[in-house]
Amino acid sequence: MRLVALLSMLSLVLSRQAESKEWHPKILPVTKVDFNWAPPKQVGEPGYFIIAKEGKPQCKIVIPAQPSNNEQRCALLLQTYLRLVTGGNFEIVQEPYSGGPAIYLGQTEVSRHTATEFPPIHYGKLTLPNVHGFVIKTENRDTLIIRGNLDIGTNYGAYSFVRECLGVRRYWPTEPGGIGDVYEVKPNLSIPKLNWVDWPYFISRHVGFNPKGWELSRKEGDPPWMFFWYRCGTTLSMMHNFFSLIPPEEYGQTHPEYFPEINGIRYVPTGKINWQPCVSNPEVVQICADKIIAAFDRDPNRICHALSVNDGAGHCECANCRAMDTPESDTNTAQVTDRYVKFINAVAEKVASKHPDRLIGFLAYGGLRFPPTTVKLHPNLVPFYCAMGRGLYSGWDSWMQAGAKNMGHYGYHDDRWFIIPKINPHQEARRIRYMVGSGVARGYYKEFNPTYPLDAHAAIVVAEMMWDPRLDENKILARYYSDMFGESAKEMQNFYETLERDYEKWLKETSPPHPYGPDRSDLDLDHDYAQFQVLTAEGADRALRWLTKALEKAHDPKVRQRITIVEAIFRFVHMCDQEYWLVRSLPDCKNVAEAEQKARQALRYARTKAKYKVDVMEKDPIKQWHLIYREPYDMIKVGEIPQEVHQAIDRGFESAFNANPVDPAWKRLSEDDDPVIAQSAQAVLAMHKISAPNSLNATDTTPDSGLQNLYEDGGFESGRKPELVNDEPKKGSVACTRERPHSGQRCAMLWDCKSSSIIKRIPAGPGEKYWISFWIRSLEYPGPNNVPALYGLRVNARSGTRVLNWVREAVVPTGDWQEFRMPYTTPAGTDSIEVLIQVLRQHARARAWVDDVSVVRVPVEPLKLSGSTSGLTETDLPPEN
Numbered sequence: 043m044r045l046v047a048l049l050s051m052l053s054l055v056l057s058r059q060a061e062s063k064e065w066h067p068k069i070l071p072v073t074k075v076d077f078n079w080a081p082p083k084q085v086g087e088p089g090y091f092i093i094a095k096e097g098k099p100q101c102k103i104v105i106p107a108q109p110s111n112n113e114q115r116c117a118l119l120l121q122t123y124l125r126l127v128t129g130g131n132f133e134i135v136q137e138p139y140s141g142g143p144a145i146y147l148g149q150t151e152v153s154r155h156t157a158t159e160f161p162p163i164h165y166g167k168l169t170l171p172n173v174h175g176f177v178i179k180t181e182n183r184d185t186l187i188i189r190g191n192l193d194i195g196t197n198y199g200a201y202s203f204v205r206e207c208l209g210v211r212r213y214w215p216t217e218p219g220g221i222g223d224v225y226e227v228k229p230n231l232s233i234p235k236l237n238w239v240d241w242p243y244f245i246s247r248h249v250g251f252n253p254k255g256w257e258l259s260r261k262e263g264d265p266p267w268m269f270f271w272y273r274c275g276t277t278l279s280m281m282h283n284f285f286s287l288i289p290p291e292e293y294g295q296t297h298p299e300y301f302p303e304i305n306g307i308r309y310v311p312t313g314k315i316n317w318q319p320c321v322s323n324p325e326v327v328q329i330c331a332d333k334i335i336a337a338f339d340r341d342p343n344r345i346c347h348a349l350s351v352n353d354g355a356g357h358c359e360c361a362n363c364r365a366m367d368t369p370e371s372d373t374n375t376a377q378v379t380d381r382y383v384k385f386i387n388a389v390a391e392k393v394a395s396k397h398p399d400r401l402i403g404f405l406a407y408g409g410l411r412f413p414p415t416t417v418k419l420h421p422n423l424v425p426f427y428c429a430m431g432r433g434l435y436s437g438w439d440s441w442m443q444a445g446a447k448n449m450g451h452y453g454y455h456d457d458r459w460f461i462i463p464k465i466n467p468h469q470e471a472r473r474i475r476y477m478v479g480s481g482v483a484r485g486y487y488k489e490f491n492p493t494y495p496l497d498a499h500a501a502i503v504v505a506e507m508m509w510d511p512r513l514d515e516n517k518i519l520a521r522y523y524s525d526m527f528g529e530s531a532k533e534m535q536n537f538y539e540t541l542e543r544d545y546e547k548w549l550k551e552t553s554p555p556h557p558y559g560p561d562r563s564d565l566d567l568d569h570d571y572a573q574f575q576v577l578t579a580e581g582a583d584r585a586l587r588w589l590t591k592a593l594e595k596a597h598d599p600k601v602r603q604r605i606t607i608v609e610a611i612f613r614f615v616h617m618c619d620q621e622y623w624l625v626r627s628l629p630d631c632k633n634v635a636e637a638e639q640k641a642r643q644a645l646r647y648a649r650t651k652a653k654y655k656v657d658v659m660e661k662d663p664i665k666q667w668h669l670i671y672r673e674p675y676d677m678i679k680v681g682e683i684p685q686e687v688h689q690a691i692d693r694g695f696e697s698a699f700n701a702n703p704v705d706p707a708w709k710r711l712s713e714d715d716d717p718v719i720a721q722s723a724q725a726v727l728a729m730h731k732i733s734a735p736n737s738l739n740a741t742d743t744t745p746d747s748g749l750q751n752l753y754e755d756g757g758f759e760s761g762r763k764p765e766l767v768n769d770e771p772k773k774g775s776v777a778c779t780r781e782r783p784h785s786g787q788r789c790a791m792l793w794d795c796k797s798s799s800i801i802k803r804i805p806a807g808p809g810e811k812y813w814i815s816f817w818i819r820s821l822e823y824p825g826p827n828n829v830p831a832l833y834g835l836r837v838n839a840r841s842g843t844r845v846l847n848w849v850r851e852a853v854v855p856t857g858d859w860q861e862f863r864m865p866y867t868t869p870a871g872t873d874s875i876e877v878l879i880q881v882l883r884q885h886a887r888a889r890a891w892v893d894d895v896s897v898v899r900v901p902v903e904p905l906k907l908s909g910s911t912s913g914l915t916e917t918d919l920p921p922e923n
């Protein structure tokens with residue numbers, strides 16, 4: 043039976059279906075797309091407008107008599123960076139002003155009289171107001187104008203001025219002038235005669251999500267966060283918002299019929315996720331239309347309003363909603379796009395009667411990730427295709443094929459859920475060129491929660507190319523390396539490129555074929571131990587050597603400080619990565635010496651990384667640079683060996699034992715000083731009834747059938763219905779059946795499971811070892827989009843109501859009975875284990891059968907676990923091999 047990580051399975055199977063769809067758009071070179079690009083910058087006489095002489099200000103910053111908050115913040119930004127660069131204290135004054143040379147910022151009286159053209163944006167036939175255009179212009183030697191077409195554009199003007207005219211580039215969020223900023227001190231500063239009018243290609247741009255690091259603690263009035271340094275602005279709304287248009291708190295009491303029918307009853311939800319309104323109800327259509335029309339009435343500059351499914355599923359199953367679906371659709375596998383597009387079309391039609399030029403954005407996500415097949419999109423709709431579980435290209439193609447004329451992309455770069463950095467600036471550049479070249483790209487929303495020292499350069503590439511996709515990412519990257527790492531730029535470039543080379547190789551090997559090249563979602567393998575597969579053990583070694591060389595060369599204090607941070611974080615990544623590859627190869631070991639050596643190495647990495655996590659990753663200054671949480675990171679604890687390492691050693695020892703059960707090494711290992719090695723060796727012997735060297739007998743290697751099965755009624759022979767738990771409102775179904783059991787008279791059958799598990803809790807103690815196994819077969823119905831059900835075995839270690847740790851492995855059943863086995867070692871504090879046989883997104887026409895579930899406690903001494911997180915001392919670590 044093939045074992046793969048649950049989520050990587052999801053993405054691979056999902057992406058495979060894309061190949062069969064033949065249609066691909068023609069991708070034009072970026073310079074050939076139908077778009078009115080901003081005019082080239084006009085640069086004239088040097089030294090035309092003098093800003094500072096010998097550190098003394100030669101001009102003031104002038105803002106309107108009644109400045110907006112935004113204009114005040116931009117003035118503060120200018121003042122802060124003018125002081126850092128020139129050493130001068132520049133005064134901010136409000137109009138009316140007549141005191142000599144000045145930088146006029148925002149919608150000042152002076153700038154209002156400047157004749158600057160901000161033509162509407164033309165994407166082919168679509169015309170939109172130029173909401174993000176800005177101008178930086180030297181009217182004369184005393185007048186420099188920085189303003190946006192609208193208030194928000196003043197941001198882009200101010201930040202563009204700081205970047206290009208003051209020469210400040212900000213790569214990591216730090217205090218102004220900190221290690222994230224790069225600039226040269228220039229006591230004498232002037233700018234040439236200049237007329238710079240600019241606007242971005244993507245009218246809606248987002249890079250970022252949660253503020254972090256310095257941004258978290260910044261004070262009121264400090265210059266804003268990275269969002270504006272990246273010159274972002276989200277004009278195309280598309281976020282989850284059914285919950286705010288049809289709020290349960292407003293309508294739940296009086297109109298329960300607006301909410302979903304699930305399991306045959308109306309369900310009035312309480313939160314914002316895992317439910318959708320009853321979209322077949324005409325009053326729901328009218329309410330949404332009224333609210334959207336009102337929002338457009340209030341704001342004449344608003345281009346777009348969202349009308350987007352809530353996060354999670356919870357689709358209505360009433361007859362009227364089901365009638366809006368295609369015959370092949372299924373709420374369990376979340377292929378219900380047609381009903382929502384019909385609903386959104388109906389709202390869009392009503393909105394268009396009042397506001398024909400405004401757009402409606404929605405996430406092509408969850409239940410809407412596949413395009414509709416029985417209905418065309420209203421021309422005002424803008425789907426934001428979410429590349430979750432699939433790469434960009436195939437999904438983008440399929441929505442274009444379904445008739446989308448204006449599209450956005452919702453991408454993920456969430457280092458919060460990864461220890462491994464996904465280093466992919468070139469992948470990002472390719473994606474942007476693809477979207478732009480397809481002619482329909484209008485917005486790009488990138489969730490970006492970076493570990494800045496490791497992959498801020500991907501964010502820079504995305505942000506710069508969203509503004510101007512004609513830019514060359516290699517030039518952007520070269521500038522990043524030389525700006526941030528000076529004398530060590532070459533070594534640092536080699537470090538990042540070493541990581542990216544492995545990433546690109548992984549992409550090629552695991553992505554479905556597409557004429558434009560490979561692509562997978564950056565989110566694939568998130569909070570999954572398998573995430574380290576993107577970086578080979580050799581690649582990680584090479585990368586670490588480049589960092590060592592870079593540090594040796596670095597002499598500038600800021601450069602040294604930056605590389606030291608990169609190195610400190612990457613050292614942790616390296617340990618985790620090395621452990622992963624040992625874990626991956628251990629189960630295939632065919633001889634005891636190899637298994638022993640790999641087991642010792644894996645344990646050494648496991649223990650060292652846990653200590654390093656406490657001592658370095660969770661302490662400043664490193665803590666402020668990463669947001670990593672969730673498993674596997676959260677499960678790394680001092681004094682606790684990761685479950686994956688335990689399992690790999692158990693499986694490796696079993697494999698080596700099967701190859702050579704008479705090796706005298708087994709006796710030695712069962713008495714090893716390392717308690718984990720000793721227990722695993724004892725377990726192999728115990729499971730094969732061999733406890734002493736003089737009883738070694740090559741023929742006596744069959745598992746001990748006398749061990750007690752702790753899983754009561756694991757053969758379902760009592761006929762009692764097993765307990766089922768559901769992670770979603772939608773309940774699955776289970777029954778005992780006499781249909782083709784694996785053994786005995788009965789087995790369990792599961793059907794209609796959106797996200798359900800057969801569950802049993804079994805008393806257990808800490809440090810014990812178990813083998814958990816069951817038999818499974820299935821009848822698959824993947825539907826037209828080839829979305830197969832997902833199966834897995836999850837084991838939770840519990841202490842009362844608390845889950846101490848858990849492990850999950852995917853199971854891929856076939857039509858024939860197959861056995862799945864998993865070893866499990868309980869952590870400190872365990873009082874019970876919970877065994878869950880999971881069935882997810884099972885199509886209504888699919889079935890699965892489970893039989894002979896077995897949980898066996900291996901008769902070995904439990905590990906003595908302290909369960910303390912106070913930290914190991916160096917002497918607790920096993921000796922180096």
Ligand SMILES: [Zn+2]
Binds near residue numbers: 319322364
């Ligand atoms: Zn309904």
